[in-house]
Amino acid sequence: MSSTATALVQTGPDSHEFQEIPLPSLVPGAALLRVEANGICASDIDAYEGHGGGYDPADLTQYPRINGHEIVGVIEDLGEATAAHPGLKVGDRVAVNPWLACGSCEACRRNQAQFCTGMPWRTSCYGFIPTYIGPGLWGGYSTHVYIDPHTVLYHFPQEVSAPDAALWNPLANGIQWAVMDAGVTLGSRVAVLGSGQRGLACIAAAKAAGAGLIIATGLGRDAHKLALAERLGADVVVNVEEEDVVDVAAAATAGAGFDIVIDTSPVAQQPILDGIAMLRKGGTLASAGIKGKPLTAFPLDAVTIKGIRLIGVMGTTHQAQQMAADLIIANTLPLSDLRTHIFGFDQLPLALETLQGRVEGENAINIVVEPRFTANAA
Ligand SMILES: [Zn+2]
Ligand SMILES: [Zn+2]
Numbered sequence: 001m002s003s004t005a006t007a008l009v010q011t012g013p014d015s016h017e018f019q020e021i022p023l024p025s026l027v028p029g030a031a032l033l034r035v036e037a038n039g040i041c042a043s044d045i046d047a048y049e050g051h052g053g054g055y056d057p058a059d060l061t062q063y064p065r066i067n068g069h070e071i072v073g074v075i076e077d078l079g080e081a082t083a084a085h086p087g088l089k090v091g092d093r094v095a096v097n098p099w100l101a102c103g104s105c106e107a108c109r110r111n112q113a114q115f116c117t118g119m120p121w122r123t124s125c126y127g128f129i130p131t132y133i134g135p136g137l138w139g140g141y142s143t144h145v146y147i148d149p150h151t152v153l154y155h156f157p158q159e160v161s162a163p164d165a166a167l168w169n170p171l172a173n174g175i176q177w178a179v180m181d182a183g184v185t186l187g188s189r190v191a192v193l194g195s196g197q198r199g200l201a202c203i204a205a206a207k208a209a210g211a212g213l214i215i216a217t218g219l220g221r222d223a224h225k226l227a228l229a230e231r232l233g234a235d236v237v238v239n240v241e242e243e244d245v246v247d248v249a250a251a252a253t254a255g256a257g258f259d260i261v262i263d264t265s266p267v268a269q270q271p272i273l274d275g276i277a278m279l280r281k282g283g284t285l286a287s288a289g290i291k292g293k294p295l296t297a298f299p300l301d302a303v304t305i306k307g308i309r310l311i312g313v314m315g316t317t318h319q320a321q322q323m324a325a326d327l328i329i330a331n332t333l334p335l336s337d338l339r340t341h342i343f344g345f346d347q348l349p350l351a352l353e354t355l356q357g358r359v360e361g362e363n364a365i366n367i368v369v370e371p372r373f374t375a376n377a378a
Contacts (some may be wrong), residue, residue, distance in 0.1 A: 006371070007142035008345045009131060011064045013050025016348070021142070024135030026079030029149025033096065036162035038140035038369045039070030039169050041197070042266070045352050047127070062122060062130045068140025068369065069098040069127030070169035072162045076144070084149050093160070095168040096145065097152040097321055098126040114315030119150070141345045143371045152318060154325040163368045164336050168324045170366065171335065174201025175327070176320035177313040179209045182260045182286040187212035189258045191249060191278055194218070194265030194289060195225035197338055197366045200232060202262050204333050207233025215252060217245050217271070224363040231334050249278040262286045269295050276302050284309045338366040344374030
């Protein structure tokens with residue numbers, strides 16, 4: 001075994017280099033992971049470009065740093081970690097919960113570890129912890145990642161491939177937002193606005209939870225995403241550039257309205273207004289899309305008069321994460337169809353361009369980055 005990890009290190013807003021970083025010695029409870037796959041999302045784009053997106057810029061601008069926070073790999077060394085990670089052994093494939101949580105702060109005691117305030121670092125999330133915090137291997141764009149004793153791991157059997165296991169992260173969002181936060185249950189009428197990987201994950205979660213009617217929306221360029229939405233369980237798909245989703249929603253429910261609307265679309269303000277119009281009285285509107293600026297008009301009176309429950313949804317609980325792992329292992333939905341591309345970590349800029357739909361002819365949904373060098377990199 002090599003004594004160093006090869007890592008793609010971001011040294012500044014627009015500067016990246018490969019570095020050899022010594023493999024750590026393991027304190028009790030720690031482990032070493034050989035990375036196999038990373039899912040990527042908009043946070044990777046924000047981090048790569050050195051700005052905060054909708055988040056606090058300070059969270060994304062600590063350098064040097066190894067990005068990559070949706071990590072799957074194989075346990076290479078467990079040290080004395082058997083008590084911290086019961087049931088796991090060397091060679092097991094696991095997904096890494098990126099959020100390190102203390103287990104004892106007020107948020108952790110509420111079972112909302114995603115809001116933990118008890119860890120000592122600025123951002124206690126894999127992919128966002130600078131390398132000067134030992135042992136430095138905190139990101140998935142690396143051959144190896146350090147598993148801190150606070151890290152929660154989710155075990156996948158060997159028959160689930162690493163790229164499939166990497167769907168765990170967006171799927172956990174879908175389960176948390178649609179099922180646990182918004183309350184989708186048997187027979188629910190659910191509209192999911194926006195058809196990115198997290199919108200599609202909400203559809204999969206709603207289907208798995210027994211929703212009775214699911215509407216999905218997208219733009220004209222999202223035809224491939226809407227086709228997958230149907231395979232994942234959407235009953236009606238709407239190209240909002242061609243149809244009025246409020247009219248379609250009214251027709252689909254014979255005027256009764258939706259129980260739950262989940263808005264996953266970034267930037268666009270119209271989906272929030274549409275969602276309020278589409279809901280039945282007493283329905284729930286879950287806001288998951290970062291808009292980047294205040295809404296210019298918000299029909300608060302409609303929210304009040306219809307008795308709408310408006311919630312913001314962010315992050316995931318351990319329970320949703322375990323459910324996501326279980327749903328992938330159960331293999332009852334065509335989740336692997338979410339994944340459209342796999343790149344080596346030397347192709348990260350191309351992977352991020354592809355994720356943003358900027359590469360001609362490439363229709364991306366979920367993209368995996370593996371820590372390997374690609375011959376003939378494009
Ligand atoms: Zn992510
Ligand atoms: Zn905590």
